[in-house]
Amino acid sequence: xxxxxxxxxxxxxxxxxxxxxxxxxxxxxxxxxxxxxxxxxxxxxxxxxxxxxxxxxxxxxxxxxxxxxxxxxxxxxxx
Numbered sequence: 001x002x003x004x005x006x007x008x009x010x011x012x013x014x015x016x017x018x019x020x021x022x023x024x025x026x027x028x029x030x031x032x033x034x035x036x037x038x039x040x041x042x043x044x045x046x047x048x049x050x051x052x053x054x055x056x057x058x059x060x061x062x063x064x065x066x067x068x069x070x071x072x073x074x075x076x077x078x079x
Contacts (some may be wrong), residue, residue, distance in 0.1 A: 018049075 022041045028034040
């Protein structure tokens with residue numbers, strides 16, 4: 001997706017950066033190993049991380065509302 005795509009959601013921001021780093025650490029050799037790594041890392045997401053993601057989503061929504069739905073500064077999208 002393009003960086004400013006309206007299709008990007010909070011999970012996209014979390015999953016693309018957070019999981020990408022962790023899933024490939026042991027360099028999975030098969031699709032099955034990759035899937036297992038993804039599942040394991042998702043199970044490791046704790047309440048603190050998920051709470052931070054939701055707070056970030058609320059912050060983005062508030063900023064969008066303040067801008068009357070207009071273009072948001074790039075910094076809003078950096079997590």
